[in-house]
Amino acid sequence: MKLARRKVLQLIGLLGAPSVFLLVFFCGPLLTMLVYSFLTPGIYGGVDWVFSHLNYGRILGWADTRYEKFDPVFLGIFLRSLRLAGLTVVTSLLVSYPAAFWISRMSPGRRDFAIFLVTLPFFVSLIVRLFAWVLILRPTGFLNQGLMGIGITSDPIEFLYSDFAVILGMTYVFIPFMFLPLYGSIEKLDIAQLEASSDLGATRVQTFWKVVLPATMPGIIGGSIITFIPSLGNFIVPSVLGGAKVLMIGNLIEQQFLSARNWPFGSALAMMVMAAVLLLLVVQLRLARRGDA
Amino acid sequence: MKKTALRASLALIAPLALTPLAATAEGTLSLYNWGDYINPAVLNKFTEETGIEVTLDTYGSNEEMLAKIQAGATGYDIVFPSVHMHDIMYQLGLLAKTDIGSAAGFENIDPQFVRAKTDPDAEYCLPYAWGNVGIVYNKELAGGITGWEDFFALGKEGKKITLLDDLRETIGVGLIMGGNSVNSTDPAEVEAAADYIVSNLDGVTAFTYDSVPQVISGDVAAAHWYVGANLFVSENPETIGYIIPKEGATMYQEDICVLESAPNKENAIKFMEFYLQPEIAALNVEQQMNGTPNIPAQELIPAEIVSNETIYPDQETMGKLQIFEDLGRDLQLYNSEWTRIKTAQ
Numbered sequence: 001m002k003l004a005r006r007k008v009l010q011l012i013g014l015l016g017a018p019s020v021f022l023l024v025f026f027c028g029p030l031l032t033m034l035v036y037s038f039l040t041p042g043i044y045g046g047v048d049w050v051f052s053h054l055n056y057g058r059i060l061g062w063a064d065t066r067y068e069k070f071d072p073v074f075l076g077i078f079l080r081s082l083r084l085a086g087l088t089v090v091t092s093l094l095v096s097y098p099a100a101f102w103i104s105r106m107s108p109g110r111r112d113f114a115i116f117l118v119t120l121p122f123f124v125s126l127i128v129r130l131f132a133w134v135l136i137l138r139p140t141g142f143l144n145q146g147l148m149g150i151g152i153t154s155d156p157i158e159f160l161y162s163d164f165a166v167i168l169g170m171t172y173v174f175i176p177f178m179f180l181p182l183y184g185s186i187e188k189l190d191i192a193q194l195e196a197s198s199d200l201g202a203t204r205v206q207t208f209w210k211v212v213l214p215a216t217m218p219g220i221i222g223g224s225i226i227t228f229i230p231s232l233g234n235f236i237v238p239s240v241l242g243g244a245k246v247l248m249i250g251n252l253i254e255q256q257f258l259s260a261r262n263w264p265f266g267s268a269l270a271m272m273v274m275a276a277v278l279l280l281l282v283v284q285l286r287l288a289r290r291g292d293a
Numbered sequence: 294m295k296k297t298a299l300r301a302s303l304a305l306i307a308p309l310a311l312t313p314l315a316a317t318a319e320g321t322l323s324l325y326n327w328g329d330y331i332n333p334a335v336l337n338k339f340t341e342e343t344g345i346e347v348t349l350d351t352y353g354s355n356e357e358m359l360a361k362i363q364a365g366a367t368g369y370d371i372v373f374p375s376v377h378m379h380d381i382m383y384q385l386g387l388l389a390k391t392d393i394g395s396a397a398g399f400e401n402i403d404p405q406f407v408r409a410k411t412d413p414d415a416e417y418c419l420p421y422a423w424g425n426v427g428i429v430y431n432k433e434l435a436g437g438i439t440g441w442e443d444f445f446a447l448g449k450e451g452k453k454i455t456l457l458d459d460l461r462e463t464i465g466v467g468l469i470m471g472g473n474s475v476n477s478t479d480p481a482e483v484e485a486a487a488d489y490i491v492s493n494l495d496g497v498t499a500f501t502y503d504s505v506p507q508v509i510s511g512d513v514a515a516a517h518w519y520v521g522a523n524l525f526v527s528e529n530p531e532t533i534g535y536i537i538p539k540e541g542a543t544m545y546q547e548d549i550c551v552l553e554s555a556p557n558k559e560n561a562i563k564f565m566e567f568y569l570q571p572e573i574a575a576l577n578v579e580q581q582m583n584g585t586p587n588i589p590a591q592e593l594i595p596a597e598i599v600s601n602e603t604i605y606p607d608q609e610t611m612g613k614l615q616i617f618e619d620l621g622r623d624l625q626l627y628n629s630e631w632t633r634i635k636t637a638q
Contacts, residue, residue: 043621044381045360046471066480067625134503138451139512161499243499244458247635258356259460260628 027200030274038269045261068265072153074252081249084238084268085231088170088287092178095171096223101184118179121172128139130240137165137241158277163245172232178223184217221284229277249273294416313533318465319344322560325358325369326351327547330422333582339567345560362552370555375549376408377619379418382550383411389551389627390636391562394420398569408546410614422577422602424547425614426462427537428604429522430515431508436620440538441470446517448496452514455507456490458500460631461617462543463490466517469541474614478623487630491637500635523582523604527597535603537610546586 037055039047057063059074103114136142139156147153159165168185187235189212197207244251249269256266322329329349336347350369352358355378362372363385374382382388393399394407395416406420407413413511430438435447448454456463465475467486477483504516505525509532522535549568552559567573574585575593582598584605585591591599599605608616620627 010622041622041625044385045356045363067622067629069629071633075635077632100535106624131503138510140510141512203451224621239501240503243501245456245497245499245635247632255460255628255631258360260631261356261624262628270502 029048033267033270037265037271039264041262041264055265076250077247078249081232087167088231089228091171092175092227096179096182100186104187118176165241166238166246169241170231174227180217181222185216189215219269303547312399319347319389320560322368322557324349324371332577335577345378350417356424367554372550372556377617379409379548380411381619387553388417389553390416391551391567396566401587401589403586418548418550421547421549421581424520424583425537425542426519427542429508429513429535430517432534434514442539443610445493445515453498453499454496455499455504455513455516456497457517460627464627474620475543480626483626483630490634536605541613544616566570
């Protein structure tokens with residue numbers, strides 16, 4: 001018994017600090033948002049402590065008052081955000097997967113340098129990097145001038161302020177998030193297994209589908225999730241590269257907290273994003289468990 | 294408000310004292326202002342004359358400033374709210390009484406700029422600067438433009454235009470075109486204004502503050518922007534121009550207010566009195582290219598600024614400029630319509 005108690009104390013000692021940290025800085029704000037999402041907006045921001053279910057009613061369909069009306073546009077924005085975040089995951093995966101393979105086959109010195117290069121963009125402010133993309137993508141920008149210079153197009157192509165620009169921008173921003181977990185699982189790949197597969201008569205394609213892909217699946221899933229979550233809530237990329245016309249759920253939430261001074265509705269929208277992310281994690285957990293069995 | 298390319302969220306702390314060590318004896322003054330909304334030379338001069346060390350933090354919107362002050366940010370002495378925010382902050386009890394309205398030199402201030410309803414005798418704040426929100430255009434692509442109708446016609450012709458990413462300003466254009474007040478709280482009027490914008494979205498390539506460089510480069514033919522565009526017009530007079538639309542436009546005004554929580558109230562009042570001097574107001578306009586309510590200052594401003602009809606319009610044009618008032622809960626009417634505008638393609 002004495003030993004058990006000591007173990008408990010040890011556990012408390014080890015887990016106490018992080019638990020308190022999470023409780024205060026993660027659960028605390030989350031709980032605040034949950035409570036706020038059921039209140040009435042204060043006139044000058046903040047909340048009035050009067051219960052209201054209309055913040056959800058506006059999104060899901062039952063509100064109809066002077067200020068709170070149901071509008072399918074909110075669900076539309078939500079679906080669009082899911083689609084754009086999903087596409088961002090796919091494009092970052094398509095870029096990062098071969099790159100991770102290539103880098104994992106380099107000599108150690110060059111490999112470290114390549115990984116350093118992947119994380120290099122983090123050294124410059126995101127806003128500055130996104131404005132650089134504006135200069136590249138705009139009608140008189142470098143990309144269009146290049147394309148017109150070599151005669152591919154005679155008129156500038158509309159790259160900027162489109163879904164394309166937003167997906168490109170988010171892919172650019174989140175590639176390191178996708179790359180690092182992928183690299184982790186690809187680097188661990190045992191060459192001997194690939195050789196065995198080919199010795200046993202598998203073609204390269206078969207080897208990829210039956211050996212490489214399953215072995216790197218944890219990296220793919222991990223990378224996809226940590227790319228998807230921040231993409232879903234992103235608001236800087238759509239406002240700079242989408243011209244605030246490609247409205248994503250993050251922009252809508254930002255608008256509620258700042259210019260529209262409707263914190264409860266912003267909280268309700270944020271809760272919807274949370275619910276979507278939680279659902280995704282549950283599905284992923286289920287899939288992972290089935291994979292183990 | 295004048296917004297800069299990178300907007301002002303990149304909060305910048307600029308210690309402006311010339312001789313910080315010597316200055317500390319006279320105390321300090323801490324300003325919280327919009328980004329790029331005061332000529333640094335004004336602050337340097339204040340330090341030179343009084344020995345008070347000035348620090349400057351910046352914000353990007355009234356709401357951002359209010360949220361910070363409400364959340365309990367202390368240490369700031371002076372803020373620069375727009376008139377409607379001046380009213381809100383007064384009602385929330387955030388402002389300190391300064392009696393600037395009875396200070397020597399207040400007779401310099403044109404009384405039509407003492408606008409805040411809650412502060413009719415300027416017992417709290419000093420009118421600081423004002424300007425209008427109109428159209429900056431590329432002369433080659435949109436020459437001869439006179440107002441909103443021409444502006445939206447450019448879009449129909451297949452040229453590109455941008456609107457401000459601001460719900461009051463952009464729906465305000467629709468309200469002006471419908472002949473209504475930009476402070477309307479009639480749901481039907483607000484909806485009609487939003488419908489007007491939606492039906493004219495052809496060619497609106499973005500809702501953004503960062504449009505001037507694109508107007509200069511010709512990526513955008515014309516943009517909904519602030520009078521501060523005159524600064525860029527003076528640098529590129531062949532390429533771009535700025536107009537106050539003939540159908541009418543909105544205007545803004547910011548006031549200098551001292552916070553109730555200010556740690557250096559005395560120094561803050563000294564700054565207000567310092568700013569009443571015509572030479573100082575003129576020094577600020579020289580760099581900011583906006584309007585000052587200080588009448589004798591207008592004699593001291595470079596002629597090309599004071600004779601510029603888009604910066605100092607005649608009384609008839611002034612009559613067509615509407616200023617935003619706080620709408621209280623009715624802001625939510627605009628909020629819903631704004632989402633509809635932004636998702637209509």
